[in-house]
Amino acid sequence: MKSLLAVLTVLAAIIAFWYAACVPMNIKGVLDQAERAGAVVTPAAAKERRYMSEIGLVAKNTFAIGETWVQERPRLPAPHQVAVELWQTTVEKKVTSKRSLIYHAQVTLSATLLGFAIGTGLGILLAVGIVHSRVMDMSVMPWAIVSQTIPIIALAPMIIVVLYSIGVQGIIPKAVISAYLSFFPVVVGMVKGLRAPDAMQLDLLKTYNANTNQGFWKLRLPSSMPYLFASLKIGIAASLVGAIVGELPTGAVAGLGARLLAGSYYGQTVQIWSALFAAAILAALLVALLGLIERLVLKRMGVSA
Amino acid sequence: MNMETTTQAIRPEAAASDPASVETVIEARNLDLTFQTNDGPVHALKDISLEINRGDFVSFIGPSGCGKTTFLRCIAALETPTGGSLSVNGMTPDEARRNRAYGYVFQAAGLYPWRSIAKNIKLPLEIMGYSRAEQEKRVNQVLELVELSGFGGKFPWQLSGGMQQRASIARALAFDADILLMDEPFGALDEIVRDHLNEQLLKLWARTNKTIGFVTHSIPEAVYLSTKIVVMSPRPGRIHDVIDSTLPKERPLDIRDSPEFIEIAHRVREGLRAGHGDD
Numbered sequence: 260m261k262s263l264l265a266v267l268t269v270l271a272a273i274i275a276f277w278y279a280a281c282v283p284m285n286i287k288g289v290l291d292q293a294e295r296a297g298a299v300v301t302p303a304a305a306k307e308r309r310y311m312s313e314i315g316l317v318a319k320n321t322f323a324i325g326e327t328w329v330q331e332r333p334r335l336p337a338p339h340q341v342a343v344e345l346w347q348t349t350v351e352k353k354v355t356s357k358r359s360l361i362y363h364a365q366v367t368l369s370a371t372l373l374g375f376a377i378g379t380g381l382g383i384l385l386a387v388g389i390v391h392s393r394v395m396d397m398s399v400m401p402w403a404i405v406s407q408t409i410p411i412i413a414l415a416p417m418i419i420v421v422l423y424s425i426g427v428q429g430i431i432p433k434a435v436i437s438a439y440l441s442f443f444p445v446v447v448g449m450v451k452g453l454r455a456p457d458a459m460q461l462d463l464l465k466t467y468n469a470n471t472n473q474g475f476w477k478l479r480l481p482s483s484m485p486y487l488f489a490s491l492k493i494g495i496a497a498s499l500v501g502a503i504v505g506e507l508p509t510g511a512v513a514g515l516g517a518r519l520l521a522g523s524y525y526g527q528t529v530q531i532w533s534a535l536f537a538a539a540i541l542a543a544l545l546v547a548l549l550g551l552i553e554r555l556v557l558k559r560m561g562v563s564a
Numbered sequence: 565m566n567m568e569t570t571t572q573a574i575r576p577e578a579a580a581s582d583p584a585s586v587e588t589v590i591e592a593r594n595l596d597l598t599f600q601t602n603d604g605p606v607h608a609l610k611d612i613s614l615e616i617n618r619g620d621f622v623s624f625i626g627p628s629g630c631g632k633t634t635f636l637r638c639i640a641a642l643e644t645p646t647g648g649s650l651s652v653n654g655m656t657p658d659e660a661r662r663n664r665a666y667g668y669v670f671q672a673a674g675l676y677p678w679r680s681i682a683k684n685i686k687l688p689l690e691i692m693g694y695s696r697a698e699q700e701k702r703v704n705q706v707l708e709l710v711e712l713s714g715f716g717g718k719f720p721w722q723l724s725g726g727m728q729q730r731a732s733i734a735r736a737l738a739f740d741a742d743i744l745l746m747d748e749p750f751g752a753l754d755e756i757v758r759d760h761l762n763e764q765l766l767k768l769w770a771r772t773n774k775t776i777g778f779v780t781h782s783i784p785e786a787v788y789l790s791t792k793i794v795v796m797s798p799r800p801g802r803i804h805d806v807i808d809s810t811l812p813k814e815r816p817l818d819i820r821d822s823p824e825f826i827e828i829a830h831r832v833r834e835g836l837r838a839g840h841g842d843d
Contacts, residue, residue: 459670462642466668467739468661469691477687481678560678561719 277338278328283313284335285327290320292330336529344533357513360537366514367502368541370430374437375498379491381438382445389446390453390479391471400450407443411436411501416508433505433514440501441494448490452483481560488553495545503538515541589653589743589775590616590639596647597634607800608634609645614794614803618742621769621776623786624794625832626839631801632779632794636745639777640668652743664692666743667736671751673728675720675735682707682716685735692739706734709768726757730764737772745777750785762788763817770813783836787811787829788820795832797839805835 290300290308301319302308308316317324328337336344345360352359385403388395415436422432456478464474506516515538522531595612598605609631616622624632637643638650641657652660660666667688675684682703689699707713710730720728729749736744750758762785769776780786786793787809795805810824819825 459672459674463668463670463674464691465642466640466661466666467688467691468664473691477691478676481676484678561680 274338281333281335281337282317282324282327285330285333286313286316286320286323288330288332288334289323289326290316293323293326332526333528336532340529341532341536344529345536348533349537360515360518360533363513363515363518363534364537364541367433367499367506367516367538370433370502370505370514371437371495371498371545373430374434374439374501375441375495377434378438378441378494378498379445382442382490382494383449383487385442385446386449386453387475389450391475400446403443403446406439411440411504412507414439415501415504419505419509432509433502436505437498437501440497444490444493444497445487448486448493449483452486453479455479455482455486484556484560488549488556492546492549495549496542499538499542499545587618588615589618589620590614590651590777592635592638592648592650594648595635595638595645595650597631597638597643597645609638610800610802612648612801612803614806616775616777616792618775619773620792621778621790622792622794623778623780623790624796625780625783625786626796626801626804626836627781627798629801630796630798630839632796633747634801635796636747636777636779639743640666640745642668664688664739665741666745667739667741669729669733669736669744669746669749671748673720673725673732675728675731677720679719680716681712681718681720681723681731684720684731685716685738688735688739694739702738702740706737709737709771710734711764724757726753726761729753729761733765733768737768737774742774743777744774747779748781749778751780758782758785759817765789766815783829783832784820787825787832788815788817793828793832795835795839797836804839805831807831807835 287308291305294300294303294305300308300323302311327333329340330336333340348358348360352361354361354365356362385395385399389400390396418436418439419432422428422435453475460478460482461474464478469477503514503516503519506514507520515534518534518537519531522528522534592612592614595609596607597609598607612631612635624635626632634643638645639652639657641661650657653663653665655663655665675681676687679687685703685706686699689702694702703716704713707716710733712727712730712734715723715727715731720731723731733744733746733749736746750761753761766789778786778789791809791813793807793809794803795807796802797804807828809828811819811828
């Protein structure tokens with residue numbers, strides 16, 4: 260109960276800050292509109308207002324504060340505007356509609372999941388190789404690290420162009436970018452996890468004359484599960500970012516990335532923000548789903564203490 | 565099961581009760597081990613010569629750094645000596661390890677938290693390829709030996725430290741190797757639990773007739789348990805004294821108040837003190 264109160268307080272503070280931020284962000288637009296509509300604003304000339312601070316404008320035109328939260332194309336939309344847009348584009352639109360966020364989310368989600376599957380598989384395989392082979396540890400790990408230092412926004416268009424030139428398009432290029440972002444946390448987490456058993460545990464298996472295979476399946480893999488799930492949670496969020504980034508340079512017509520892009524072309528800030536929130540909610544759902552799977556798996560393994 | 569028949573065949577049940585047929589199981593001759601570390605070579609074991617007979621309960625006692633654990637690890641082929649010879653069951657230690665000649669109990673129970681107690685005990689059996697039915701049978705047998713019957717379905721975190729260590733002993737017993745190597749198995753437990761486990765261990769030893777190598781730094785524990793006490797001293801790790809216990813095989817806990825016990829304990833303490841004298 261006490262913690263719920265704390266959580267709600269933080270949430271209220273964020274929303275209050277957001278509403279407050281809308282006022283100076285949108286005041287110029289509101290005053291320009293008001294002036295055109297014939298209202299008296301101070302100062303009266305748009306030219307003068309341009310060089311005044313937003314806070315000063317707010318102070319001189321307190322009557323316009325309410326207007327900053329209901330503009331059609333605000334610089335910063337108010338929380339309720341985003342909420343209404345989200346509601347209208349999810350619940351009130353048919354899923355098949357091009358304006359439905361669910362439709363766009365599902366396009367991005369399919370690329371995310373495909374990329375996540377590829378990235379996770381690749382990550383686990385690389386980790387197994389790195390843990391068992393010193394050569395791989397020394398040759399693969401540095402490249403995995405280097406790969407993550409390149410900004411994905413620079414690399415994504417190249418991946419898409421290269422894949423397009425060999426005739427691959429559609430969901431695959433997006434999934435490749437997704438996988439590119441998500442394999443890394445899985446590699447790092449799995450390497451750590453597979454190396455988690457201490458010297459005593461390894462000695463114990465040696466006294467049984469166990470082979471590498473048995474050591475892997477009976478000790479290393481089960482030991483790595485908590486690490487794997489921590490990595491998967493980072494990986495799935497990275498996958499979603501990858502899929503969205505993959506939609507930007509292609510001028511894709513569907514997907515949350517396309518929605519962001521279209522919103523910015525037409526100055527539809529409400530649309531941009533609702534697409535951002537849709538992406539955030541989607542990521543939260545995916546991470547929560549993984550958390551649930553983690554709980555079930557660890558419970559089955561008996562380590563739910 | 566191939567393994568099983570061979571170990572059974574090697575193991576003469578009557579040997580211990582018949583003093584005429586003394587059989588050396590572990591034999592070390594002028595054993596040397598030097599570790600190469602960043603701070604230069606460390607002489608961990610120097611000129612260790614020792615014979616352990618079938619059915620012996622041998623304790624290794626000494627201060628930290630005297631090489632008692634290292635020697636046990638050499639027997640288990642977890643370390644490789646740099647000089648001298650060592651044989652286990654007439655084989656090299658590594659061959660003996662491959663033949664699963666011994667069960668090893670570490671200081672920490674080291675049970676897998678994701679396996680139930682029964683499944684933990686099955687671990688070596690699975691690795692060694694025992695049939696499912698045989699696994700079940702053996703798990704029940706050893707659980708009964710360490711007085712944990714009925715706890716097979718529990719997970720390690722549901723058991724106390726002493727019970728966990730008993731489970732780990734059961735795991736080492738499961739594949740019925742005739743040597744049991746124990747590296748300070750009760751070191752992390754409190755005195756009362758330790759007494760109880762010592763008593764149980766003696767009973768278990770009497771019932772199974774195993775050869776036991778036991779590392780400890782508790783004098784009463786060493787004297788109470790052993791037929792042979794090896795007192796070691798550090799830098800370099802070497803044997804200072806070997807004491808053959810005159811205590812009877814049957815040992816109730818209050819034997820520790822007998823003059824005989826106190827005398828042996830005294831000799832061990834003297835040995836430890838003398839070994840420490842040079843630093």
